[in-house]
Amino acid sequence: MTQRAGEKELKHLFEPAKWLGFEVKNRIKYGACCVSNYNTRDGFITPRELARTKVIAETGCGIITNQGAYPDPEGLGKAYFRQVAIFDDKFLPQFEMIARMIKDNGGIAIQQILHAGRYGGIDLGYCIQPSIVPQTLPHFRPPREITKKQIRQTIKEHAEAAARSIKAGFDGTEVTSFMGYLLATFNSKFTNKRTDEYGGSIENRGRFMRELIDAIKQATPDHPLVVRLNGTELMDKWGGNSEDECFELMEQAGRCGVDMISVTVGWQEAPESSIGRDIPPGHWNYLAARAKKLLPDTPVAFGVRLPDPIMANQCLAEGQFDFWEVCRPLLADPDLIHKASEGRLNEVKRCIGSLNCLSRLFRDLPYTCTMNPALGHEVEPEYNVKPAAVHKNVMIVGAGPAGMECAITAKRRGHDVVVFERSERIGGNLVGYATHDLAHKNDLASVVLYYEVMAKKLGIEVRLNTEVNPKLMRGILHQFDAAVVATGVRIDMLALPVPEAPGILVSAEDVALGRVSPARKLVVIGGGKVGLTLAESLKSSGCEVVVIEREKRIAGDVMPSWKWRHTAWIEELEIPTYTSSRVTRIGKDGVTIVDGKGEEKKIAAEMVIAAWPARGNQELVGELEWSVDELHVCGDCSVPRGLTKAIHDGYLLGCRL
């Protein structure tokens, strides 16, 4: 078979492998990193899930792990309201369909069995774990101590779930011991305070894992078993396992004859990030390398904060692990592997680590993806990119994320699209936001780059430095069948007190995009994501910054799983913040604020940056109303809601134009 360009370039990634009796077509394992929450409350797989799984099955991965199913009828293992169950044969028909989908696409099908332990019992109001160690996160249920009888029953249920998975047509199974799930709570000193044979020494703490592995191997002797194990818990500060202990446990699993170890990082309760974009890609690779060195004869899979196929290929070349385990990058772009194999990596929509997926899961919602609006909606025709019934000439005003997403989708459907952008480049306000993001800047910048690449590839005409106004419209009248106003937001300076000196009040957008140079001593009005991002960046570059926020707390519009990051940066950078405070005067030497108690305070500043309130740029809507047949508004221009909604709005509008 002829090798494609990307396969030659990433030859280690696309190298076939033998795993036990299986021929694996490449070194890529789809990791069951998240439960989707797309299923019924009683554990049945829905058409929504099946449609999503079809996309996963077609990703091109050599091994595909289906998301974790809880193995017990009581629901002690159930972590998410709409998690799938596998404690009874009644669930099998849909599992059979999933196994078939994966195998029909040339993948090895693995079913994960997920007993959430400390994070389980979502419907019960309590959870089980080795010892009563209360939760440290308010989301989870109060613990009860698992009895020996329950231990035996739980092991039996895992073994039965494994046998049921094989009966459904899966090639193997996986159990997971990280994040604080049941197996992890036995392994960890943090949660295992037992004094019987399941607690105390590391040998005893590992007993549950060894018995579990043994039971599953006995139930499914001819089928591989993967175990996910922490390379580090990040919980050692409060008595959790050290890295050395994690590797001792890994060795125990290896001795028990597991067929693959997937190395993971962190507990949900860990004080440090593990997968957010504040962690540089490749940061945790050393853990995989250590596992490989420790267990040279056991295949090791790894992918924590390793979103880049080029980096993964290099790691494989260096023998750091045997399989690249990838999930979130494939949520963002299910065609990632195909694009990589065809040498089209520049066309990949990268996972930007926004944590939208997890923010939603921990609000008990189905997961979605900032970058992939179709995720979770595959079953809905409205989200499919289909050829347009009527060809249209479409003008899109604004080359920010909403406008570009709409342009790309509309173009794919066969429309002719012209984008008008008043600035000199694609990206809108995201360019400024990405420039000042304290986390991994390339993640957000990659969104802009993707739009530039795709505009070129699809032949979308982008007229830069072109402001759409009535005069221009008169010149191009009747050239377009549809117009989309995606002009984003601006800061409504008129909503703020009139500045008493010229030039002292500037907009966040102007500073972020480099149109205005910041002074050294600054007040930022608005402690939302724009104000905070700018404040953090400017403070890091040596400015003195104070943030004023009207609400009780800062970061109100930030993704829930990312709020802590801004709050922590603000603290670490020692940026004073005044909450429940409004600005009453903007003078030449600073601002006057009134706090929640009605007390007045003066804050000195050489420049005041307004990052609030945001207002949609809707002026063109009125102007265009009688100039074009179809007029649409999308993204922040309609209601300022940020990047995720802008991308999703643009995509959906592109699907229905």
Add this chain to the structure above:
Amino acid sequence: MRRLVVSMTMQIEQVMQLALAGWQTLLDRHTDIFHSMLPGARIGFLSKDDFEPPSAMMIVWEAGAEGMRASYEPFPGFEKVKIDLLFIADDAAIRRLHDPHTPTPFAEIKSKVRHRDILLYVVRPRDELLDCGYEDFIDSLGLSFMGACR
């Protein structure tokens, strides 16, 4: 060895015997943080060096009709403790919190919780905490979405 054990025990006792008046002053100075808590809401503090019953003592802040009141109680263990939130901190942190010269004690707690220098156990489920009026307190400590697979 025995001397060391005795000395450590004494230290713990000293921390857990800091004047109640000091704790009360702290609570009275920060009524805004607790204003929405319903009577019966209880927050505990334990020394990191001793949270094994029956020896361990805990500081308890309990909401009553007249605001938060401080007291000492024996710690009966995680299983039996009647508390909503339980902070476990080292002696130095407890002393700083108690010290009237500490300018922003709750900001310190927040920072130490974030860095896990103080461990916070959430003993009651979130919904119950919210019903008891803990929303402001939990949010002021930035706990809502800490962790959670970041």
